[in-house]
Amino acid sequence: MREGFRIGLKSLVLSLGFLLAACSFTVTVTLPDQTFSAQALPNTQWKILYPKNPATFNPPPVSPKSVLIQGTLEADQPLNTTLAFYVRLKDPKTDPGCMDLSIFYNIPAYACSIGPYDEKSGEAFFNNSSSAPLTLTGRNLTQGIAQGQFWLGLEVQGLPSSMVTFTLKNLKATVTVGF
Numbered sequence: 132m133r134e135g136f137r138i139g140l141k142s143l144v145l146s147l148g149f150l151l152a153a154c155s156f157t158v159t160v161t162l163p164d165q166t167f168s169a170q171a172l173p174n175t176q177w178k179i180l181y182p183k184n185p186a187t188f189n190p191p192p193v194s195p196k197s198v199l200i201q202g203t204l205e206a207d208q209p210l211n212t213t214l215a216f217y218v219r220l221k222d223p224k225t226d227p228g229c230m231d232l233s234i235f236y237n238i239p240a241y242a243c244s245i246g247p248y249d250e251k252s253g254e255a256f257f258n259n260s261s262s263a264p265l266t267l268t269g270r271n272l273t274q275g276i277a278q279g280q281f282w283l284g285l286e287v288q289g290l291p292s293s294m295v296t297f298t299l300k301n302l303k304a305t306v307t308v309g310f
Contacts, residue, residue, distance in 0.1 A: 134282070137165060138144070143192050143265060143293075147175075153176050154218040155196060155307055155308065155309025156213060156307070156308060156309055157305055157307045157308075158306050158308065159303055159304070159305045159306075160303070160304045160306065161302070161303055162200070162202075162275065162302035162303065163302075163306055164207065164300050164301075164302070165298070165299045165300055166297065166298045166299075167182070167296075167297055167299075167300070168294050168295065168296045168297070169287070169290055169294075169295055169297065170284055170291065170292060170293060170295060171287050171290040171291060171292050171293060171295075172194045172232065172236055172242070172287070172292075173233055173307065174230070174233055174236075174242070174293075174303045175232075175242040175287045176287060176288060176294045177245075177286075177288055178215045178230075178242040178244060178245075178285070178286070178287050179242070179243045179244075179249055179282055179284040179285065179286050179287070180232075180240050180241070180242055180285050180286075180287050181217075181219065181223045181229070181240060181242075181243060181247060181282045181283075181284040182225075182239065182240050182241075182282065182283075182284075183223075183224075183233065183239040183240055183241065183243045185280045185281055185309060186275075186280065186282070187221070187279060187280045187283055188242075188279050188280075189279055190276070190278055190279035191276065191277070191306070191308070194277045194308070195273055195276055195306045195307060195308050196307045196308060196309060197268070197273055197307045198268065198273045198274070198276045198304060198305070198306050198307075199266065199304070199305045200265075200266070200267040200268070200272070200274050200302060200303070200304045200305075201264075201265070201266050201267075201302070201303055201305070202247060202262060202264075202299055202300055202301045202302035202303065203262055203263070203299075203300045203301050204263050204264075204265040204266055204297055204298075204299055204300075205261060205262045205297065205298045205300055206262075206276045206296070206303070207261070207295060207296040207297075207299055208261060208262045208291075208294070208295060208297050209257070209260055209261050210230060210257035210259075210260070210261065210289075211257060211258060211259045212257050212259070212289030212290070213256050213257070213261075213284055213289060214254065214286065214289060214290075215251055215253075215254050215285070215286040216227060216251070216254065216255070216267055216283060216284065216285055216286075217245070217249045217251055217252060217284040217285075217286065218243055218249075218250050218251045218252045218266070218267070218271040218272045218275060218281050218282065218283055218284070219248045219249050219250070219252060219281065219282045219284065220248065220271055220275055220280075220281055221248040222280075222282075223241035223282065225240070226241075226243060226244055226248065227245070227246075228246050229241040229242065229243040229270045230242040230249070230289075235294045242287070243284070243306055244290075245286075247298075249284070250269045250270060250271040251263055251269070252267045252268060252269040252272050252283075253266050253267040253268065253269075257308055263283065265299070267283075267302070276304075
C-alpha cells in the first residue's frame with residue numbers, strides 16, 4: 132500500500148510538473164535603440180565599466196522564468212576585439228571592489244573588478260568591423276527584469292584609449308513567463 136502511494140504521488144507530481152510547464156509562454160518585446168560611450172582608461176584593464184545609474188523600468192506584472200535579449204552592437208569605428216557584457220544587481224557605489232571614475236576622470240561610471248555580483252551575460256565579436264551581433268541572457272538579467280533594475284557593464288579589455296560610441300540596435304527581448 133505504501134509503495135503504491137509513493138508511485139502514485141510521484142506520478143501526480145510529474146503530471147503537475149508537465150501541466151505547469153505547459154502553462155509557460157513567451158513574449159517578444161521590441162526595445163528602443165540605446166547609445167553609450169566607453170574607452171580604455173588607466174587602471175581599468177580587466178575591469179568592468181558600469182554606468183553610475185542602473186537601467187530602470189516598471190517591472191512586468193509576473194516574474195519571468197528567463198530573458199533573452201538579441202540585437203546588434205554598432206561602434207562608430209572599426210574594432211578588432213571581443214567585448215564581454217556583465218549584469219549586476221548590486222549598486223557599484225556600495226561595492227569596495229569598484230572605483231568611481233567621476234572622481235578621477237569626470238566620467239559617470241564605475242570600474243569594477245570581476246566579483247561575485249557580476250554575471251557574464253554575453254559577448255560581441257568584432258572582426259575589423261563596426262558591427263557585431265549581441266545576445267544577452269542569464270540569471271542576473273532575468274532577476275533584474277523581474278525587479279525593474281539592473282546595471283549592464285562592459286569589460287574594458289580590448290577597447291582603444293580614444294572614446295568609442297556604441298549603439299545597441301534592433302533589440303528584441305524574449306521573455307518566458309509562467310509557472
